[in-house]
Amino acid sequence: MQCERCRKANLIEIKMTVGESELTFRRCGKCELQAWRGEDGEMPLSRVLELAQVRR
Numbered sequence: 001m002q003c004e005r006c007r008k009a010n011l012i013e014i015k016m017t018v019g020e021s022e023l024t025f026r027r028c029g030k031c032e033l034q035a036w037r038g039e040d041g042e043m044p045l046s047r048v049l050e051l052a053q054v055r056r
Ligand SMILES: [Zn+2]
Pocket: 003, 004, 005, 006, 007, 008, 028, 029, 030, 031, 032, 033
């Protein structure tokens, strides 16, 4: 998979469950771009932290 920023195929993809959502975390080993993706697409870190706080 290719990084959106530096165009290097250097992305690490990790699936995680945060709160009640399954998210994908992507990190580029080259430029250190970090991105979260949920069911609706790209997700800002602030939203991820919000989800992480919702516990039942
Ligand atoms: Zn990159």
